[in-house]
Amino acid sequence: MDRRRFLKTTTAALAAMGAGTAPWRSAIAQAGPIKIGVLAPLTGVVASGGKEMVEGVQFYLGQVNNEMAGRKVELAIEDDASNPDTALQKARRLVEQGNCHMLIGNLLANTGLAVANYVKGTGTPYFIPIIAADDLTQRQRIKNVIRIAGYSASEFTHPLGDWALKQGYRKIATVSQDYTFGHEQCGGLAQVFTEGGGEIVQQFWHPLNTADFSPYLGQLADLKIDAIFTMETGADATRFIQQYASFGLKAKTPLLAAMNGTDQSVVRTLGDDCEGIVSPAHFAEGSDNQVTQKFVREYEAKYGKIPSLYGFSMYSGMMWIDAALKKMDGKVEDREALIEAVLKTELDGSPLGKSVKLDAFGNPIYDVYIRKVIKRADGKFWNVPTTTYPAVSQFWKYDPETYMKQPPYSRTFQGIKKA
Amino acid sequence: MMNARSSFVSARVAGMTGGDASIAAIIVAAAAALPLVLSTYQVGLATEVLIFGILAMSIDILGGFAGRTSLGHGAIFGVSTYVVIYASVQAGLPPAAAFALGVLAATLIAAIFALLAVRTSGVYFLLLTLALGMIVWGICLRWTQVTGGENGIRGDVRPVILLAHNRFYWAVLAGAAVVTYAMWRFVRSPFGLTLRGIRDSESRMRSLGYNVPLHLFIGFTASGFFAGVAGALYAMFNNFVSPSTVGLAQSVEGVLMMVAGGVGTLFGSFVGAAAIIALENIVSAHTERWQMVLGITFILIMIFAPEGIIGKLRAIPARKVR
Numbered sequence: 001m002d003r004r005r006f007l008k009t010t011t012a013a014l015a016a017m018g019a020g021t022a023p024w025r026s027a028i029a030q031a032g033p034i035k036i037g038v039l040a041p042l043t044g045v046v047a048s049g050g051k052e053m054v055e056g057v058q059f060y061l062g063q064v065n066n067e068m069a070g071r072k073v074e075l076a077i078e079d080d081a082s083n084p085d086t087a088l089q090k091a092r093r094l095v096e097q098g099n100c101h102m103l104i105g106n107l108l109a110n111t112g113l114a115v116a117n118y119v120k121g122t123g124t125p126y127f128i129p130i131i132a133a134d135d136l137t138q139r140q141r142i143k144n145v146i147r148i149a150g151y152s153a154s155e156f157t158h159p160l161g162d163w164a165l166k167q168g169y170r171k172i173a174t175v176s177q178d179y180t181f182g183h184e185q186c187g188g189l190a191q192v193f194t195e196g197g198g199e200i201v202q203q204f205w206h207p208l209n210t211a212d213f214s215p216y217l218g219q220l221a222d223l224k225i226d227a228i229f230t231m232e233t234g235a236d237a238t239r240f241i242q243q244y245a246s247f248g249l250k251a252k253t254p255l256l257a258a259m260n261g262t263d264q265s266v267v268r269t270l271g272d273d274c275e276g277i278v279s280p281a282h283f284a285e286g287s288d289n290q291v292t293q294k295f296v297r298e299y300e301a302k303y304g305k306i307p308s309l310y311g312f313s314m315y316s317g318m319m320w321i322d323a324a325l326k327k328m329d330g331k332v333e334d335r336e337a338l339i340e341a342v343l344k345t346e347l348d349g350s351p352l353g354k355s356v357k358l359d360a361f362g363n364p365i366y367d368v369y370i371r372k373v374i375k376r377a378d379g380k381f382w383n384v385p386t387t388t389y390p391a392v393s394q395f396w397k398y399d400p401e402t403y404m405k406q407p408p409y410s411r412t413f414q415g416i417k418k419a
Numbered sequence: 420m421m422n423a424r425s426s427f428v429s430a431r432v433a434g435m436t437g438g439d440a441s442i443a444a445i446i447v448a449a450a451a452a453l454p455l456v457l458s459t460y461q462v463g464l465a466t467e468v469l470i471f472g473i474l475a476m477s478i479d480i481l482g483g484f485a486g487r488t489s490l491g492h493g494a495i496f497g498v499s500t501y502v503v504i505y506a507s508v509q510a511g512l513p514p515a516a517a518f519a520l521g522v523l524a525a526t527l528i529a530a531i532f533a534l535l536a537v538r539t540s541g542v543y544f545l546l547l548t549l550a551l552g553m554i555v556w557g558i559c560l561r562w563t564q565v566t567g568g569e570n571g572i573r574g575d576v577r578p579v580i581l582l583a584h585n586r587f588y589w590a591v592l593a594g595a596a597v598v599t600y601a602m603w604r605f606v607r608s609p610f611g612l613t614l615r616g617i618r619d620s621e622s623r624m625r626s627l628g629y630n631v632p633l634h635l636f637i638g639f640t641a642s643g644f645f646a647g648v649a650g651a652l653y654a655m656f657n658n659f660v661s662p663s664t665v666g667l668a669q670s671v672e673g674v675l676m677m678v679a680g681g682v683g684t685l686f687g688s689f690v691g692a693a694a695i696i697a698l699e700n701i702v703s704a705h706t707e708r709w710q711m712v713l714g715i716t717f718i719l720i721m722i723f724a725p726e727g728i729i730g731k732l733r734a735i736p737a738r739k740v741r
Contacts, residue, residue: 042707043707043710078703079703079707079709083663083668084571084659084661084663085657085661085663085664088657088659089467089700090703092460092463093460093700093704096458096459096460096463097458097460097461108569109569109570110569110570110571110661110663113570113571113573113659114571114573114657114659114661117573117574117658117659118658118659121575133570178561178563178568179563179568179569179570180563180567180568180569180570183563207561208569410563410564411563412564
């Protein structure tokens with residue numbers, strides 16, 4: 001009989017809870033603060049990046065006194081635990097329980113893809129300043145998923161391929177983490193480089209979290225190549241760059257990296273080993289642009305470190321939302337209008353110091369820098385631009401229609417032109 | 420849960436005493452009424468509780484009744500999820516066919532696991548199933564062309580008529596009720612009694628003439644079938660799968676749910692699943708150190724209620740009688 005009583009009381013309690021929450025929910029739907037759900041990996045393998053993402057968001061909100069278009073902004077920050085299932089669950093909570101007007105964030109592509117698939121059904125605007133998966137703004141575009149202040153994976157390696165040809169490089173080998181982000185970045189370089197007459201001699205794919213690169217470095221040392229391209233994130237990048245130097249390859253073969261390979265989050269953990277590495281990106285913390293320098297100075301003063309891609313991107317993403325909301329008088333409830341406004345916004349004030357707009361697919365068009373890691377006067381390293389490719393879109397010089405007819409870059413399709 | 424009460428009713432309904440059947444009916448009815456009082460997000464959580472409850476129960480068949488705790492059931496569960504999503508998104512099969520295929524794949528994987536693992540017990544069984552699960556995880560991670568690697572595969576798997584949260588919840592509830600009944604019958608059948616015999620003394624069962632490995636093989640495969648049902652439901656719930664679904668963490672979570680609810684209680688699995696999912700969601704709203712809180716809770720459960728929540732509750736009336 002105990003169980004029956006137990007059941008009765010629990011049901012009653014549950015019913016009471018439900019009755020209690022229902023009016024509360026409907027009351028909140030009226031005008032009030034703008035609610036922004038932030039998803040960031042605060043635990044798990046990429047937790048350090050996730051913390052910088054949140055810093056970037058808070059840094060911006062601090063500058064505008066927590067107000068956008070005259071309305072208070074309320075942040076709901078959730079930890080996606082670097083895990084797509086958790087990300088999905090947290091997104092559900094932010095949208096269905098937290099009644100967030102929009103979502104922003106996520107770092108790992110798999111978490112972003114999971115959330116994107118979910119908001120496809122709910123129609124919630126979802127902004128992804130960090131998620132680089134090409135197809136989210138290409139073949140599998142979702143209208144309410146917009147890459148404000150972000151970049152698609154192959155967007156910057158296309159110009160890097162062109163730059164490498166202009167340096168006179170003809171033979172390149174690539175080393176990359178074996179997952180989509182790596183396949184796409186390598187593919188971008190490989191396609192442009194081989195179509196311009198270059199040759200990709202060999203491609204090495206290694207699992208994430210590789211501790212020992214000597215098998216790859218040994219083979220690289222034996223190849224007759226003009227340069228090495230590497231696509232590494234996080235601790236893999238640190239280890240690769242260190243071991244590359246200690247193998248004596250640094251003196252022999254120039255190293256080109258994907259932008260995440262020489263991002264501040266990596267470079268600040270390294271010493272002289274990282275000096276001179278070339279990488280392509282829209283953001284260069286060592287740029288002499290006044291606006292960029294002001295941002296870097298203020299960020300450094302507040303958080304004690306040079307801003308990384310994560311902090312910068314989330315900061316700019318929030319600024320973008322703010323600019324769009326100003327155009328529509330803060331009426332965030334109208335999702336369609338918000339998406340339209342964001343797509344049409346041309347962002348002037350971003351730390352890049354130049355105006356940025358989106359292409360027809362919701363991906364930004366940038367002036368892409370070819371950057372070099374250089375030692376600053378105080379001994380810290382940072383990326384300084386050497387060459388600029390103006391107005392680069394995710395489709396490089398290809399026609400979007402024809403470009404999207406080719407398969408997405410993968411381990412088996414690298415866009416390599418047969419000689 | 421249902422064997423002790425029945426002195427006053429002798430009529431039997433589908434193998435249950437009248438009392439048991441009415442309790443079961445009340446529980447299902449109460450569960451069916453939940454969407455009327457919960458928000459859509461909470462209905463989502465309740466759906467997840469049911470799905471993971473099935474997974475934990477399938478582990479309980481082995482852990483609680485055959486004395487073999489498996490750390491490979493997350494992989495079996497996940498294989499089903501992968502197959503369902505792959506079959507409906509890439510191969511374009513209708514949801515029902517994809518569902519059946521997913522369960523079949525999970526059962527096959529379980530049969531392979533069973534072939535390799537049934538001759539071991541104790542910590543060796545634990546390690547062997549763990550290793551087998553890791554192999555599946557590795558394949559899902561590296562076989563990029565099929566599994567999408569780290570990114571996983573996405574797609575709308577759920578049948579159109581079940582798109583609404585509430586409808587899907589009711590469908591899962593109906594499925595869970597059927598599966599739970601099947602498992603309950605399974606562990607109480609003569610075959611289930613044999614499994615218990617093996618748990619209590621393998622050598623005695625062998626000397627009585629029972630083919631111990633064969634029984635364990637069938638028990639493991641059946642348990643894998645149920646885990647596969649849970650995995651297929653999960654595919655329709657999430658519309659997304661990635662290697663974390665087949666990972667070790669998934670297996671461990673299933674085992675923890677079983678343990679928290681009560682090993683060998685079968686229905687405790689739902690209580691364990693509810694407790695863990697609720698805790699995860701409530702605590703993580705307040706602190707990013709929610710995993711620590713979860714860990715401490717487990718330690719407390721192990722110290723004060725090693726028999727699990729249901730086990731503890733069941734012990735209370737017994738003590739009063741004494």
